[in-house]
Amino acid sequence: MREYIIIFLTILCSISSTDASSKEIEVSIWVNESHPPYLYTENSKAKGIYIEVLTRISERMQGYRMTFKPAPWPRVKHMIETGDEFAFVPPYYHGHDWLYVWPYSLPIMYESVVVLCRKDILKAPRPSWPDDYLGLKIANNNGFDGFGGPKFRQYVREGKITLEEAKTTERNLLKLARGRADCYMSNHLSYAWEMKRLKASGRLDEDNYHQIIKGAVISTDAVYMGFTDRDKGKFPFKRDFHLKFNNE
Numbered sequence: 001m002r003e004y005i006i007i008f009l010t011i012l013c014s015i016s017s018t019d020a021s022s023k024e025i026e027v028s029i030w031v032n033e034s035h036p037p038y039l040y041t042e043n044s045k046a047k048g049i050y051i052e053v054l055t056r057i058s059e060r061m062q063g064y065r066m067t068f069k070p071a072p073w074p075r076v077k078h079m080i081e082t083g084d085e086f087a088f089v090p091p092y093y094h095g096h097d098w099l100y101v102w103p104y105s106l107p108i109m110y111e112s113v114v115v116l117c118r119k120d121i122l123k124a125p126r127p128s129w130p131d132d133y134l135g136l137k138i139a140n141n142n143g144f145d146g147f148g149g150p151k152f153r154q155y156v157r158e159g160k161i162t163l164e165e166a167k168t169t170e171r172n173l174l175k176l177a178r179g180r181a182d183c184y185m186s187n188h189l190s191y192a193w194e195m196k197r198l199k200a201s202g203r204l205d206e207d208n209y210h211q212i213i214k215g216a217v218i219s220t221d222a223v224y225m226g227f228t229d230r231d232k233g234k235f236p237f238k239r240d241f242h243l244k245f246n247n248e
Contacts, residue, residue, distance in 0.1 A: 033070035073143035083230030090223035100230035107222035117183040129216040
């Protein structure tokens, strides 16, 4: 009799487990494929600091399982803007200009953005951003349209600063090292990680490595998970997911 009870309980637990997992909603979170060490791809899979954080949250959330889809940042933003996809990481707060994003999660982490320049550009100190950088050619990553701040963007529109963009941190650092840009706006940890990798691979020689130095700190911003506000009810679980994500 005892054996039958054990078998019955085993079957019951199995059914309960299957029922619970069948109710779990798989949610695709789109992420920047080129923002190391926070986010990057390795063998077509999303990796990085934010993936580690989000995976732990996913493991603790009841009723949901997050999967992470890497893509170029402009494409990620476009999919959120059209309402085709649910959520993305890691935007800064853009309530003033990205009207297609709402709500935002609680902050995941904070990032500092700095301006890197060649040594000859910083012979004289340039502590004030962006006023001390007028007349220069500043590099930036595609889609990072929050970098620099409103005053910097105004100077670009007025032609007082030249803005040039490339796809990745690697490309922009090499552009800077080769003298094709005067300075480059970058996340502090991202440039340090990429510089070390480029030096180790031999793509950035010792001389050029030491020619790139840090100028002014541009900003320190929180990063969030942002949700599309253009889905027209396509994701009815959005409010519940948002609340549970924040709770974790």
